[in-house]
Amino acid sequence: MKQFQYVRPTEAGLAINALLKDSGAKFVAGGTNLLDLMKRGIEAPERLVDINRLPLKEITKNDQGFNIGALTLNSSLAEHKDIRKDLPLLSQALLAGASAQLRNMATVGGNLLQRTRCPYFYDTSMPCNKRLPGSGCGALKGFNRMHAIFGASEHCIAVNPSDMNVALSALDAIVQLSGPKGKRNIPIQDFHRLPGDRPELDSVIGKNELITGISIPTSALKHVHYLKIRDRSSYAFALVSVAAALDLEGTTIRWASLAMGGVAHKPWRLTEVETFLAGQQISAGLFQEAGTLAMRGAKAYEHNEFKLKLAPLSIGHALSIASGLVKA
Known part of the structure; x- marks a missing residue:
């Protein structure tokens, strides 16, 4: 693994500035996906900006629905009494994903940005347009049992691996972002991308933007x-x-x-x-x-x-x- 610097800001603005100052920096929270990618040489950030000290862990409910902080742990969200009562679909999806140990580390924001588990993406000896644009798609004529049947392109047939994202899509969640140009809200249907000719881009999040939370504008669903x-x-x-x-x-x-x-x-x-x-x-x-x-x-x-x-x-x-x- 490549050596890297490490910082732990306590404010969202400081975290965003850390990325602005260093083009090789990456946010890290639970690290359940990013650290695996670093170990395999797929990601090689020069600096990790640990955002765990930011105040983004609350789950609140109001007349419009729920607001969920980006640093909320998957396990905390799945087990939250109001989520289990009013949004059981979300709880079910989270409990279906990964192991209990991973849910105890993984965050909502990280889950939103979870990268594909396509084996050609993880194998640096194989072509992959998502990992190395222009190198080709090994899965197209390779072993593609886990791959897409909708929305694929000649450049990529990988799938989004997140269970949480599927439930959030059905629940019309809104992704909340903060960046150098201010805040913006993106409907989850517009947040993730189809591969097209730019499969290396999983979502529409800007390079220096931070996910601060999600909102779910819904009433109780049984x-x-x-x-x-x-x-x-x-x-x-x-x-x-x-x-x-x-x-x-x-x-x-x-x-x-x-x-x-x-x-x-x-x-x-x-x-x-x-x-x-x-x-x-x-x-x-x-x-x-x-x-x-x-x-x-x-x-x-x-x-x-x-x-x-x-x-x-x-x-x-x-x-x-x-x-x-x-x-x-």
Whole structure:
């Protein structure tokens, strides 16, 4: 690992200035992703700006919803009594991600910026446009079982690995940023990027911007389910995941919110399916149709064609559990 300098500012402004003064600096909080990347030689910051002393750890609730500080630990958020009560979808997604030890270190801000787990990104001997722009995409003709079926490009077919991001997408979260030019709020659907011809850019965050928190403008949601299909039940990334939230009046769906993980470079929101479900009566047949509709535009590669069958089945099952048609 390359040697680096280390500073611990106590104010957001000082932290941002530390990055402005040093183009080779990086923020670090829990370090559960960044330190792995440094050990493998994928990241080599000249300075780490430790932001753990910043006052960004509170979870507050008001009439508009929740405000969650960027330094809130994943475990603290998942176990928070108001989150478990009013936003169980978020709690479920967090508990499905990683191990308890990692959740006790990882932060909300770091989770938002979690980098892909594509093996070609992690193997510095292989081509990867995300790691080294212009070098090619090893996954395109390589082993691509875990890779995207939506929104990919000839430059990158990697997926966003975060469970939390999928739930936040379904919950219409807002990402709060602070930088040299002031503060700005970004809807999470606009925060993460599709790869296009710039796959090295995972999100729209500016180089010198700091995530200070997220807000979730929502009321209590009870008819929800986070379904994660993976190779093993502990500490494995999703082959396909579904965050489903329904507002029901009896057996009628007033509105639906759906997002998928493990299928795209960003959380994949199913807006067309949401519109289709609104006003309909819950049924197994309806949810099967919803899964079929969700696959419009999907494209598989040599080793992930199974996702074209797994994804619609997962959508139907998640909706069935969320609606109460079947038990989890």
